[in-house]
Amino acid sequence: DGGITQSPKYLFRKEGQNVTLSCEQNLNHDAMYWYRQDPGQGLRLIYYSQIVNDFQKGDIAEGYSVSREKKESFPLTVTSAQKNPTAFYLCASSIQANPYNEQFFGPGTRLTVL
């Protein structure tokens, strides 16, 4: 089965702690993305990566960090510097970082910071 996996589905953390969200894809896609979704809001781009060992900031990168050491993996770290980290986080991938390519989304991780 090809697809994108995100784990865990639900995550709880105490305020002030860093937390890393996992995203793995076996679609052999070059590009990967992280979005944040808040109630009543669209998807806001946090970071994206066009290729291994390269990544770019999106519209709301402050308080987040990423790495892309392997093609299949694009973990997102929510740091303590992120002021409102509670949200639904979606990882996506596309064949290439071409805006004409459709994006395939993972099931998401709902992060709650207490």
Add this chain to the structure above:
Amino acid sequence: GQQVMQIPQYQHVQEGEDFTTYCNSSTTLSNIQWYKQRPGGHPVFLIQLVKSGEVKKQKRLTFQFGEAKKNSSLHITATQTTDVGTYFCAGVTLGKIIFGKGTRLHILP
């Protein structure tokens, strides 16, 4: 900044009624994509429109791209309970994809 506005934010329809959501951009788009997100789920790609005035159909769904490539619409004929969810447009301009806030569709039985 560049924005993609989507209206309405919410829509309640009786099962069997039609539904339309509209997407408007402040700038000319190179293409537009539509996604559907079921309650508790993740967005799933529906379709992409590229040409000015383009119209595409998928069974009961009709997608249109405006002549000026600044607006788009999704129309569902005779809604069914399986249509429940949030429909997002995603416009592409200057190489950047911008998602609208979505229209949440509720179906009343």
